[in-house]
Amino acid sequence: xxxxxxxxxxxxxxxxxxxxxxxxxxxxxxxxxxxxxxxxxxxxxxxxxxxxxxxxxxxxxxxxxxxxxxxxxxxxxxxxxxxxxxxxxxxxxxxxxxxxxxxxxxxxxxxxxxxxxxxxxxxxxxxxxxxxxxxxxxxxxxxxxxxxxxxxxxxxxxxxxxxxxxxxxxxxxxx
Numbered sequence: 001x002x003x004x005x006x007x008x009x010x011x012x013x014x015x016x017x018x019x020x021x022x023x024x025x026x027x028x029x030x031x032x033x034x035x036x037x038x039x040x041x042x043x044x045x046x047x048x049x050x051x052x053x054x055x056x057x058x059x060x061x062x063x064x065x066x067x068x069x070x071x072x073x074x075x076x077x078x079x080x081x082x083x084x085x086x087x088x089x090x091x092x093x094x095x096x097x098x099x100x101x102x103x104x105x106x107x108x109x110x111x112x113x114x115x116x117x118x119x120x121x122x123x124x125x126x127x128x129x130x131x132x133x134x135x136x137x138x139x140x141x142x143x144x145x146x147x148x149x150x151x152x153x154x155x156x157x158x159x160x161x162x163x164x165x166x167x168x169x170x171x172x173x174x175x
Contacts, residue, residue, distance in 0.1 A: 003118075004034065004118040004119060004120055005037075005068060005070045005117060005118070005119045005120070006032075006070060006071050006074055006075050006119070006120045006122075007068060007069055007070060007071070007119055007120060007121055007122055007140075007141060008069045008070065008071040008122070008141075009030070009071075009076075009122035009140040009141070010069075010122075010140065010141050010142065011122075011124065011138070011139070011140050011141070011142070011143050013028075013030070013124075015143065016028055016030075016124040016126075016138065016140075016143070019124075019138060019143045020124060020126030020136060020138060023126060023136050023138075023145070024126075024128050024134065024136070025126025025127055025128050025134075025136050026127065026128050026129065027126070027127045027128075028124055028125060028126045028127070029078060029079060029124070029125050029127075030076075030077060030078030030079070030122070030123075030124060030125075030140070031078050031079040031080075031081060031122075031123045031124070031125050031137075031153070032075040032078055032079070032080045032081065032120040032121065032122060032123070033081045033084070033120070033121045033123055033149055033152060033153060033156070034080070034081065034082040034083070034084050034118065034119075034120060034121075035052045035053060035054055035061075035084060035118075035119055035120075035121050035149070035152075036052070036053060036054060036084070036086045036087055036116035036117065036118055036119065037050040037051070037052050037063070037068060037116055037117045037118075037119045038050065038051045038052075038053065038060075038087065038092040038095075038096075038111060038112075038114075038116040038117075039111075039112045039114050039116075039117075040096065040109045040110065040111055040112065041109050041110075041112055042108065042109055042110070043110075043112070046066050047066055047112065047114075048064070048065075048066060048109050049062060049063060049064045049065065049109060050062075050063040050064075050065075050068060051063075051092060051095055051096055051099065051111065052119065052121060053087055053091075053092070053095050054084030054085060054086070054087060054152060055084070055085045055086065055087045055088065055091050056084070056085070056151075056152075057084075057087075057095065057148060057149070057151075057152070058098070058148060059095070059098055059099070059102070059148040060095040060096070060098070060099060060148070061121075061139075061146070061148070061149075062099050062103075063141075068117070068119065069141070070119075074120075075120045075122075078122075079125070079156075079157070079160065080120070081152065081153055081156025081157065081160070082156065083152070083155060083156055083159055084152055086115075086116050086118070087116060089111070089113065092111045092116065093111050096110070096111045121139070121140070121141075121149075122139075122140025122141065123137055123138065123139060123140050123146065123149075123153070124137070124138050124139075124140055125137055125153065126138065135150065135153070135154065137149060137150050137153050
């Protein structure tokens with residue numbers, strides 16, 4: 001499998017704190033979500049956009065531009081949330097159909113037959129306590145609220161919590 005590319009974080013902590021504060025969050029932390037970038041374009045030409053998603057997502061993220069905004073380093077500080085599986089070509093075409101329906105205009109590009117590229121998407125997780133705890137996920141690229149990946153984030157946080165619990169049980173003294 002190809003090395004997972006790390007997309008560059010464009011939104012710093014100060015800007016994320018302001019943005020999430022307006023959305024009601026009182027605490028935040030950086031995170032990296034493992035997704036897959038499927039190329040979009042015209043056959044025989046380089047990609048003109050990328051559809052970021054996973055097999056189980058209902059909606060994908062559209063990232064315009066021929067090149068993915070990658071950084072050389074691996075993900076820096078923050079929670080790394082894995083577990084998303086690569087979308088099949090049929091799933092990518094379904095996600096692209098939903099994206100085209102959500103933003104109707106003349107789309108000349110299509111999902112290419114090229115396998116998706118594994119990527120780390122930078123995000124910020126905002127938390128608010130109260131009668132019900134609330135989680136808000138925003139993009140580390142644009143600051144846009146990413147409600148479509150919230151189920152992946154919650155599943156990743158639950159998986160990480162289970163791993164920590166299993167590790168704690170192994171280190172507890174017996175007797």
